[in-house]
Amino acid sequence: MSNNSILSVEKLGITFGGIHALEDISFDVKEKSITAIIGPNGAGKTTLFNCLTGFYNASKGALYFNEKHRRINIRALLGMPFQLGYLLSPYELYQCLYYKMFGGSHLVAQLGIARTFQNIRLFKEMTVVENLLVAQHIFAHRNLLSGLFNTKKFQHWENQALEIAFYWLANFHLTAQANRLAGELSYGQQRHLEIARCLCLKPKLLCLDEPAAGLNPQETEELSILLQHLKQSLELSILLIEHDMNMVMGISDQIVVLDHGKVICQGSPEMVRDNKRVIAAYLGIEQDAA
Structure with missing residues (x-):
């Protein structure tokens, strides 16, 4: 190499x-x-x-x-x-x-390394912003008790994940669609959302x-x-x-x-x-x- x-x-x-x-x-x-x-x-x-x-x-x-x-x-x-x-x-x-x-x-x-697919693979029954939050699970604070009791550490991760999600929504002109179901977006918007989801992984x-x-x-x-x-x-x-x-x-x-x-x-x-x-x-x- x-x-x-x-x-x-x-x-x-x-x-x-x-x-x-x-x-x-x-x-x-x-x-x-x-x-x-x-x-x-x-x-x-x-x-x-x-x-x-x-x-x-x-x-x-x-x-x-x-x-x-x-x-x-x-x-x-x-x-x-x-x-x-x-x-x-x-x-x-x-x-x-x-x-x-x-x-x-x-x-x-x-x-x-992050990827998209030839056929779009979004969670179409989830909202646009939820698709970007799910992508960030590998960075999540995985302690069950933290999520259960909504600790400060867990809140910090949630806020950070939302900031990253809305940052990429803004870059792809999808902020206004944040709370719509992903399956309701146009084909081109779904393509953009799939790329935005990859970028949430910080590849x-x-x-x-x-x-x-x-x-x-x-x-x-x-x-x-x-x-x-x-x-x-x-x-x-x-x-x-x-x-x-x-x-x-x-x-x-x-x-x-x-x-x-x-x-x-x-x-x-x-x-x-x-x-x-x-x-x-x-x-x-x-x-x-x-």
């Missing part, structure tokens, strides 16, 4: 039932930069995100996060397939349940899975400006999957291109735009024809 990389991916791979979904994926995410992952449908982009953020356990390779130079172990239990005729031992069942409940994405979030690396999906051109332009502002003002590193090439080319410092689970190109937007392998992958033709 280079000195200025916040995340380093080395020969990452994952297999599902003998099919190599990802194979020998290697790239770095630089600090205070925007890195885009692009590729045609089925290239493995979301699978890669799931490996990076602890939802999947990669079959091989290594992930390094620069916070205290801690290594995220991706050789942990892959997640046992609960299939008919497959019998888990008590220990295997314990490992699987423990990973799902306390490991994986929970540990990655504590490191400082060092923000992972966005198709954040511009479903947005109109004006909303996409506003999102591009917002992401660049976050990078500069918070010194935040951003990793995103996106199909809007105008947005990708306009805001990215580096682009990684996937095709059939492999990296076929990585570099600056200009380098990627003119690469014949990239053009062939997107057009579905042979490289020579491209």
Whole structure:
């Protein structure tokens, strides 16, 4: 991992039932930069995100996060397939349940990596501000008696969580919607709320899975400006999957291109735009024809 990389991916791979979904994926995410992952449908982009953020356990390779130079172990239990005729031992069942409940994405979030999803995953029956408060549970004072007796320490945490929530609501122009149910917001507002929820976690690396999906051109332009502002003002590193090439080319410092689970190109937007392998992958033709 280079000195200025916040995340380093080395020969990452994952297999599902003998099919190599990802194979020998290697790239770095630089600090205070925007890195885009692009590729045609089925290239493995979301699978890669799931490996990076602890939802999947990669079959091989290594992930390094620069916070205290801690290594995220991706050789942990892959997640046992609960299939008919497959019998888990008590220990295997314990490992699987423990990973799902306390490991994986929970540990990655504590490191400082937050993510959104391709399909919006808000608590739609909760209010907008409640969605942002729930996100901050990892910082909560967890003493049951403190909450029960509403101690000063617990009150301090609640006030602090509200301040953070309303700070990000203001940044995303959602303050007036604070007490509405999240499911009542427009699609674009829900996208913004999901990003705001991630920022409540105080991440060092923000992972966005198709954040511009479903947005109109004006909303996409506003999102591009917002992401660049976050990078500069918070010194935040951003990793995103996106199909809007105008947005990708306009805001990215580096682009990684996937095709059939492999990296076929990585570099600056200009380098990627003119690469014949990239053009062939997107057009579905042979490289020579491209």
